[in-house]
Amino acid sequence: MDDQPFSVEVRRQRGAAVAIVRGDLDLATVPELAAAVDGLLVGEQVTRVVVDLAGVDFVDSSGLTSLIQARRRAEEEGVAFALRSPTERVLRTLELMMLTTVFEIE
């Protein structure tokens, strides 16, 4: 397999925290993203969490549900949540699940 290793890098941009995800977002890698988002929500004050998906070209159903759960947790904390730059393939997956209207996509 020549898949690139999975990674989540966190950057601060003014009031927003951006989690930059690279690699496949699936059953195996979902816990890493969940931990990163949880860390952002319980850590220092952020008003907005953005998950950058430009480096992700495969999301399975577990990956999608982890994004829904992340959005739900952010909502509970009163923090805005958005997805950034999904690839065409990931966007198609979001469309198939009718989630493009549910997620804010920037």
Place this chain on the structure above:
Amino acid sequence: MLLPLLAASVAVAVLGALLWRRRPVVASATTVEADERSQLLALVGEPILERLGDGGLVLPDGTSVETLYRPLEQVGGDFLGSIEVDGDAVAFIGDVAGHGLDAALVALRVKEAVAAAIAAGASLEEAVTSANDLLHAEVSGFATFFACRLGADGQLTYVNAGHVPPLVVEGAPPDQLEPTGPLLGAFPHEYEAATVEVAPDDRLLAFTDGVTEAFGARGGLSEQEIRRLSAERGGFVRLGDAVAAKRPGERLRDDLAAFELTVGGDEGELPDG
């Protein structure tokens, strides 16, 4: 019919809990314990498998539902069902996120809830809306789901909750049945049904994303490959083997489930008008 199923799910849940309680011994786990665990799983898995899969359906007018069910582990999150309600054929298929016993138990609850609601006279959209409520409010699980009902008037009604679009392999456009609502468990939602007109011998093929690469799953079949295979006689039965053949020697990456609905009857048997 519902009560024995519920009793079975409770028994299965208790057994599941027992199995998981064995896990903390990991540090001192021995091969014997691992063997016992897989034997227990096999014991628990078998009755669940029988309930998550489906034997298909044939109606007197020749309408039929053929099914394929091949879970990744002993049990998985894919499920499907077919029932006859007031002379109509109802078929549905779903995919609960995750694998193994946890996903299977959620799948079983959704399957039972939907089947019971439809058998009790609920419309497809009502049944799907209540399954969504169940997942969202109680179970905290997610599932894609597709259900359809073929009426004697040649109308096929369907609800697609974020499920990979089923293909109309033989029949008039549309050539696939796009989602009518989001996947189950994500948000409160009132689902709506859509309707297409079908004729005798039309065929509809519905499957989970283990079969297809529509969701980007690696090693699945492309839409063209599925259509080519489905056009052949007995092609549906070979679908599972075709997926396995794509990656010889490797384990399947996802569960597989599919059904093929063939519209029966001929002009003489359909009602006038």
